[in-house]
Amino acid sequence: MSTATALILDNLVxxxxxxxxxxxxxxxxxxxxxxxxxxxxxAGKTTLMETICGFLPTVEGRIQTATPLGYVPQEPLFPLHxxxxxxxxxxxxxxxxxxxxxxxxxxxxxxxxxxAAYGKHPIARLSRGWRQRLNLAQAWxxxxxxLLLDEPQTALDPExxxxxxxxxxxxxxxxxxxxxxxxxxSKLAPLxxxxxxxxxxxx
Amino acid sequence: xxxxxxxxxxxxxPRRWWFGFFAGLLLATVLSFDTNLGAxxxxxxxxxxxxxxxxxxxxxxxxxxxxxxxxxPHQEKLRDSRGYKAPLVEFFGLSxxxxxxxxxxxxxxxxxxxxxxxxxxxxxxVTIHFGANDYWLFDLHSPVPASSTLLLTLDWSQVQNxxxxxxxxxxxxxxxxxxxxxxxxxxxxxxxAKEGKMALHSLPKVGVELxxxxxxxxxPRPGMQQGPHLLLLQFLFFWPLFxxxxxxxxRGKLSGTLSAWTCFALGSLAAMPMQATDLDSGPxxxxxxxxxxxxxxxxxxxxxxxxxARMERLAFTSAxxxxxxxxxxxxxxxxxxxxxxxxxxx
Numbered sequence: 001m002s003t004a005t006a007l008i009l010d011n012l013v014x015x016x017x018x019x020x021x022x023x024x025x026x027x028x029x030x031x032x033x034x035x036x037x038x039x040x041x042x043a044g045k046t047t048l049m050e051t052i053c054g055f056l057p058t059v060e061g062r063i064q065t066a067t068p069l070g071y072v073p074q075e076p077l078f079p080l081h082x083x084x085x086x087x088x089x090x091x092x093x094x095x096x097x098x099x100x101x102x103x104x105x106x107x108x109x110x111x112x113x114x115x116a117a118y119g120k121h122p123i124a125r126l127s128r129g130w131r132q133r134l135n136l137a138q139a140w141x142x143x144x145x146x147l148l149l150d151e152p153q154t155a156l157d158p159e160x161x162x163x164x165x166x167x168x169x170x171x172x173x174x175x176x177x178x179x180x181x182x183x184x185x186s187k188l189a190p191l192x193x194x195x196x197x198x199x200x201x202x203x
Numbered sequence: 204x205x206x207x208x209x210x211x212x213x214x215x216x217p218r219r220w221w222f223g224f225f226a227g228l229l230l231a232t233v234l235s236f237d238t239n240l241g242a243x244x245x246x247x248x249x250x251x252x253x254x255x256x257x258x259x260x261x262x263x264x265x266x267x268x269x270x271x272x273x274x275x276p277h278q279e280k281l282r283d284s285r286g287y288k289a290p291l292v293e294f295f296g297l298s299x300x301x302x303x304x305x306x307x308x309x310x311x312x313x314x315x316x317x318x319x320x321x322x323x324x325x326x327x328x329v330t331i332h333f334g335a336n337d338y339w340l341f342d343l344h345s346p347v348p349a350s351s352t353l354l355l356t357l358d359w360s361q362v363q364n365x366x367x368x369x370x371x372x373x374x375x376x377x378x379x380x381x382x383x384x385x386x387x388x389x390x391x392x393x394x395x396a397k398e399g400k401m402a403l404h405s406l407p408k409v410g411v412e413l414x415x416x417x418x419x420x421x422x423p424r425p426g427m428q429q430g431p432h433l434l435l436l437q438f439l440f441f442w443p444l445f446x447x448x449x450x451x452x453x454r455g456k457l458s459g460t461l462s463a464w465t466c467f468a469l470g471s472l473a474a475m476p477m478q479a480t481d482l483d484s485g486p487x488x489x490x491x492x493x494x495x496x497x498x499x500x501x502x503x504x505x506x507x508x509x510x511x512a513r514m515e516r517l518a519f520t521s522a523x524x525x526x527x528x529x530x531x532x533x534x535x536x537x538x539x540x541x542x543x544x545x546x547x548x549x
Binding site for chain 2: 053054055067068069070071073076077078079080086089090091093094095138142
């Protein structure tokens with residue numbers, strides 16, 4: 001894979017429950033490029049993201065991604081008993097990036113989404129909106145080359161959306177967002193296409 | 204990695220659990236060694252101590268299950284590109300906790316305010332398969348400690364000439380003189396102890412009979428100074444079980460709690476001193492045969508978990524090859540746990 005390409009989807013077909021869900025889908029995302037795929041409920045947005053991440057198998061087609069990946073799931077799962085800072089520190093150590101300073105990387109991730117004041121708070125005490133900010137912060141941790149954001153605007157207040165917009169603009173990583181149309185994500189990245197069962201997206 | 208190991212240890216053993224552990228250890232010491240309150244035996248202490256790793260096993264199973272529901276598998280997939288960092292962290296974290304448990308548990312063996320249990324021995328009946336006059340085949344059913352002694356009570360009523368010297372001899376030529384009216388103490392050779400079978404005959408054949416119901420195997424009980432050694436063997440018994448827990452959870456796709464129960468069942472089977480006996484036909488016998496087959500597939504390591512009132516019967520009976528086999532099983536489980544998981548079919 002060329003270093004200038006962050007993501008290649010080549011005739012990818014998505015299946016769910018043994019039935020064809022979406023595709024064939026082809027997409028090339030260059031390094032640093034930002035894009036947004038729109039899709040309604042059940043269009044296969046999350047399935048697409050989980051397949052790119054490798055959580056689901058690729059049945060048909062081919063996927064190539066730059067590494068490391070940052071992923072913002074639509075429904076984040078957290079160890080609620082941990083502090084935000086502790087959680088991010090553990091995630092940082094789980095990765096293999098030895099060139100970065102852990103404390104600095106964690107603080108940057110917290111500051112990027114204005115979570116610094118909540119660093120020592122247990123995740124259980126955070127509201128849904130602040131948890132979504134933590135969800136975004138973990139994806140930015142460890143200098144990812146490709147960011148996959150599944151409905152990242154969920155539960156964010158306008159201030160949170162501004163943080164997200166700024167983070168996307170500042171990052172050198174390629175960013176792929178999937179969200180429903182008119183969700184406000186069109187201002188985060190240019191629309192690449194629409195996911196639909198009837199009309200495969202070819203870009 | 205040290206940070207992740209430390210984090211896992213905190214998850215598995217929160218601060219209040221340590222208070223519980225030390226209180227439990229204190230209680231185990233009092234109930235085992237106090238001359239008035241306790242059984243005053245090392246075997247009792249070893250039995251109490253063996254509860255702690257079991258609790259840890261189930262606690263770890265629960266923590267692994269919680270971690271799955273907290274999204275850690277996905278984070279591992281995204282961040283740990285080599286795929287073996289997380290299982291190694293879990294294994295080293297659990298090993299460290301197990302080591303701490305056993306190091307703490309061995310403290311009462313070195314420093315104990317109570318008087319040490321007095322030297323004693325356990326006496327076990329022996330099966331004699333072939334008992335014609337002057338020739339006896341003893342079956343001890345399984346390996347016994349090398350320090351064991353066979354106690355033989357001989358009947359001289361049929362002997363024509365009691366003045367004659369009579370010797371009891373084994374097939375290798377080792378012999379002891381039998382004296383009328385005295386108990387014959389036959390120290391087992393290492394080979395006899397390991398094999399669990401032995402043959403003796405009288406020389407010359409003068410009609411000496413063996414009082415079979417009075418035949419006993421004398422096994423001295425390990426003293427306090429052997430406590431740390433026995434605890435180390437217990438550690439070696441439980442150590443591979445934690446690797447198996449990870450393998451069942453990560454490769455077997457079982458939930459953490461179910462993995463812990465599976466390991467508990469496997470550990471129980473490995474520790475069960477089971478013998479092949481004549482089984483009747485029928486569904487229960489079939490089940491017993493299946494369990495026996497599974498037991499035979501595991502290395503015979505019941506000697507590692509010598510504890511309780513009959514502790515001396517099993518202590519130090521596991522061969523080095525069996526222990527190595529058990530550890531290899533653990534290493535294999537760890538290797539399986541470290542192999543990258545395939546994504547599930549949607």
